[in-house]
Amino acid sequence: xxxxxxxxxxxxxxxxxxxxxxxxxxxxxxxxxxxxxxxxxxxxxxxxxxxxxxxxxxxxxxxxxxxxxxxxxxxxxxxxxxxxxxxxxxxxxxxxxxxxxxxxxxxxxxxxxxxxxxxxxxxxxxxxxxxxxxxxxxxxxxxxxxxxxxxxxxxxxxxxxxxxxxxxxxxxxxxxxxxxxxxxxxxxxxxxxxxxxxxxxxxxxxxxxxxxxxxxxxxxxxxxxxxxxxxxxxxxxxxxxxxxxxxxxxxxxxxxxxxxxxxxxxxxxxxxxxxxxxxxxxxxxxxxxxxxxxxxxxxxxxxxxxxxxxxxxxxxxxxxxxxxxxxxx
Numbered sequence: 001x002x003x004x005x006x007x008x009x010x011x012x013x014x015x016x017x018x019x020x021x022x023x024x025x026x027x028x029x030x031x032x033x034x035x036x037x038x039x040x041x042x043x044x045x046x047x048x049x050x051x052x053x054x055x056x057x058x059x060x061x062x063x064x065x066x067x068x069x070x071x072x073x074x075x076x077x078x079x080x081x082x083x084x085x086x087x088x089x090x091x092x093x094x095x096x097x098x099x100x101x102x103x104x105x106x107x108x109x110x111x112x113x114x115x116x117x118x119x120x121x122x123x124x125x126x127x128x129x130x131x132x133x134x135x136x137x138x139x140x141x142x143x144x145x146x147x148x149x150x151x152x153x154x155x156x157x158x159x160x161x162x163x164x165x166x167x168x169x170x171x172x173x174x175x176x177x178x179x180x181x182x183x184x185x186x187x188x189x190x191x192x193x194x195x196x197x198x199x200x201x202x203x204x205x206x207x208x209x210x211x212x213x214x215x216x217x218x219x220x221x222x223x224x225x226x227x228x229x230x231x232x233x234x235x236x237x238x239x240x241x242x243x244x245x246x247x248x249x250x251x252x253x254x255x256x257x258x259x260x261x262x263x264x265x266x267x268x269x270x271x272x273x274x275x276x277x278x279x280x281x282x283x284x285x286x287x288x289x290x291x292x293x294x295x296x297x298x299x300x301x302x303x304x305x306x307x308x309x310x311x312x313x314x315x316x317x318x319x320x321x322x323x324x325x326x327x328x329x
Contacts, residue, residue, distance in 0.1 A: 002028045004075045006060050006108065007082030009033035011185045012123070012219055014043035016081065019223035021047045030054040030073050033082070038186045042316060060104040063111055070115040077119035077230055078112050080105060086188060087150045091274055094149035101153035102160070109164045121230055122161040124176045126215070126240070127151035131277035139283045140238040147275045165236040173233040175226060178242040178282045181302065182219035183309040187317050190249060191303070194256045195310040196317050198266060204257070208272035210250030213279040217243035218297035228291040239291070242282025245299040259307050
């Protein structure tokens with residue numbers, strides 16, 4: 001199988017590429033990535049020399065380039081990880097998110113339709129559902145109610161993907177995941193931010209009261225779920241992917257500090273983010289029942305592994321520049 005993975009040099013995309021190259025050594029994996037601030041070729045260094053790996057620097061919004069790649073490599077499936085993904089940045093400049101996440105996805109869908117690509121998987125987020133109260137879970141039928149420019153742009157992309165299934169009969173799936181964590185996570189996001197600041201004995205800024213709740217999913221478990229959707233997902237279906245690991249932001253901060261032996265006096269509460277969703281939680285019953293997926297990585301073990309990865313890869317994260325950094329998620 002020949003698979004085009006867009007955004008494959010980013011955090012989740014690169015972990016998916018690693019997973020696929022190990023699991024399917026006879027596949028050809030073509031990575032298309034614009035290499036914006038969060039894309040890093042170092043994320044792919046371990047697979048770059050493998051015979052089935054191809055990297056192309058470029059933008060999913062470049063229809064001519066996408067059409068050329070689909071034809072030249074006889075692409076059977078497209079997995080679209082490419083996206084601007086940081087909520088704080090979307091608040092500062094929503095236009096970039098509309099161009100990349102909405103127009104870019106439509107360009108990719110149209111090129112795939114014209115080329116007769118057999119499968120298109122749109123990688124989305126639980127943030128398109130909005131926010132939850134203290135109880136309940138997001139299901140695939142929960143109405144879309146995005147609250148940030150980022151999540152609104154992802155909801156727009158999801159609706160375009162759905163329309164290409166309904167209108168043109170394309171074999172499209174949409175996956176919506178909870179918060180990922182693991183290696184190669186760009187340091188503006190919560191967990192790598194805590195680890196890297198704590199290692200330097202810097203203050204850990206936390207939005208509001210720190211009690212916003214997220215469902216945490218190890219990126220390896222996410223990759224395994226997308227693999228199943230790629231091969232076995234029913235056309236037109238949405239699949240929620242969640243770890244069933246709800247934690248407050250403050251819980252995560254305290255756990256990381258404890259693992260690193262750092263004092264909680266490093267915590268600094270700052271003014272809350274605009275439109276900060278209070279709680280996300282995913283019901284992943286559908287993908288479990290239909291495709292047999294379940295998360296394998298225990299959250300405490302996964303967090304410990306992630307912390308150790310950042311401790312042992314200082315050169316990687318010290319070489320990144322995050323600009324405005326997140327104080328929560």
